[in-house]
Amino acid sequence: MTGGVLDSVNQRTQLVGQNRLELLTFRLMRKQRFGINVFKVKEVLQCPRLTAMANLHPLVKGVAHIRGQTVSVIDMSLATGGPAIPDPENRFVIIAEFNRSMQGFLVGSVERIVNMNWEKILPPPQGTGRSHYLTAVTEIDNELVEVLDVEKILNEIAPVNEDVSxxxxxxxxxxxxxxxxxxxxxxxxxxxxxxxxxxxxxxxxxxxxxxxxxxxxxxxxxxxxxxxxxxxxxxxxxxxxxxxxxxxxxxxxxxxxxxxxxxxxxxxxxxxxxxxxxxxxxxxxxxxxxxxxxxxxxxxxxxxxxx
Missing domain, CATH: 3.40.50.2300 (Response regulator)
Structure with missing residues (x-):
């Protein structure tokens, strides 16, 4: 699932404003299923060749050159307390735009896009092991899907200036x-x-x-x-x-x-x-x-x- 998965994203804008969204679901190295809002996703592709660079944050697997841009590729399994994703060349990268910049998220596998109502997206239950990495949970096909707090992960890698001048x-x-x-x-x-x-x-x-x-x-x-x-x-x-x-x-x-x-x-x-x-x-x-x-x-x- 790479080529045509996002072809129709521009036709999906009518969902927004009706308390609806579409989640792109994916897995890391565990059975657990995750989701990311399609509107943040620019592209899904087979992991390109990654270049290791000095002083990269431990969660960053390397950088990739994608459509004229240098993009950091973050191991999302490591970032959420799991094992590193092996064989990146056989995995997928979700290219997404967060907080005015582009990032790549290395994931184990990418599944499908699911049309959801925000009312079905619930705050994470307290006390779950990874709850501090989640902004929400939902259920798809009788299976729990976790929506990650990507802003928290990005802030751990590259904290932003929080001071008003x-x-x-x-x-x-x-x-x-x-x-x-x-x-x-x-x-x-x-x-x-x-x-x-x-x-x-x-x-x-x-x-x-x-x-x-x-x-x-x-x-x-x-x-x-x-x-x-x-x-x-x-x-x-x-x-x-x-x-x-x-x-x-x-x-x-x-x-x-x-x-x-x-x-x-x-x-x-x-x-x-x-x-x-x-x-x-x-x-x-x-x-x-x-x-x-x-x-x-x-x-x-x-x-x-x-x-």
């Missing part, structure tokens, strides 16, 4: 006493939640953290029942891909609710590209920011509270 911090203004001091942040990745929290707090706002769109909507409705949401909350920052309810659907639900409809919503995702700009407009979000740039995020918060 002095230039952005200098733009902070004294907040009026009556102005809301809180920002709601929804993200299923523990690493992303920490990064966003740090950026938002550094520009002077308190953060309410939730793990998915469903939890975010419940929290917003709970706050609105206590009094005007606009006196409590400055804005909402939401990931797009999340179990149970994605960020597009969350935004749509916010715009439909008379007590929430004027909230400022920033969608913040490792999914990137022109497609997202169109979807932001379609669901009524105020803006889209690709993960992760602390200055862009800090500036977005400061701009939102001014408007």
């Amino acid at each position: 002095e230039e952005v911090l200098s733009k902070r203004e004294e907040r009026e006493e009556s102005a809301p001091s809180q920002v709601l942040v929804a993200d299923d990745s523990s690493v992303a939640r920490r990064q966003v929290k740090r950026a938002v707090e550094s520009v002077g706002y308190d953060v309410i953290l939730v793990q998915d769109g469903k939890e975010a909507l419940e929290k917003l409705k709970e706050m609105a029942a206590e009094g005007s949401i606009y006196s409590q909350l400055a804005l909402v920052i939401s990931d797009i891909e999340m179990p149970e309810m994605d960020g597009y659907t969350l935004t749509t639900e916010i715009r439909k609710d008379s007590s929430l409809k004027d909230l400022h919503v920033v969608l913040h995702s490792s999914l990137s590209g022109v497609f997202n700009e169109a979807m932001v407009e379609r669901v009524g979000a105020n803006s889209f920011i690709a993960k992760f740039d602390p200055d862009e995020l800090g500036s977005a918060v400061l701009e939102a509270v001014k408007s």
Whole structure:
């Protein structure tokens, strides 16, 4: 399964915005089945020749030259605490775009694309051995499928700068006493939640953290029942891909609710590209920011509270 597996990906965009996604399923060296959102996948190919380089992170098997780009290839079995994948030349690489860059994920085998509803994608159960590497789980053909926290794995290999620059911090203004001091942040990745929290707090706002769109909507409705949401909350920052309810659907639900409809919503995702700009407009979000740039995020918060 390599050649035509992603041929129709551009025709699949209608799924997004209907709380649906498609998972590309794969296996590592164990029986366990994994999934990755097709929208993050650029290509699936037989593992090309890998070049070892000095000072590579232990989880990086080597680099490959793919369509004019040099791409790091990460052993996903090693990255999740399993054994190294042997015979890479007989395995597959999933080329994916995360957080503004391309990576290759070395996997044992690639299976098929499955059309799913985000409501069927659930937060990982607590206490499972690899739970800290998962953002979600689902069931396909009576078999558990794990969705990996790729952002956590990438951050272990190449940590990103999480500090907002002095230039952005200098733009902070004294907040009026009556102005809301809180920002709601929804993200299923523990690493992303920490990064966003740090950026938002550094520009002077308190953060309410939730793990998915469903939890975010419940929290917003709970706050609105206590009094005007606009006196409590400055804005909402939401990931797009999340179990149970994605960020597009969350935004749509916010715009439909008379007590929430004027909230400022920033969608913040490792999914990137022109497609997202169109979807932001379609669901009524105020803006889209690709993960992760602390200055862009800090500036977005400061701009939102001014408007």
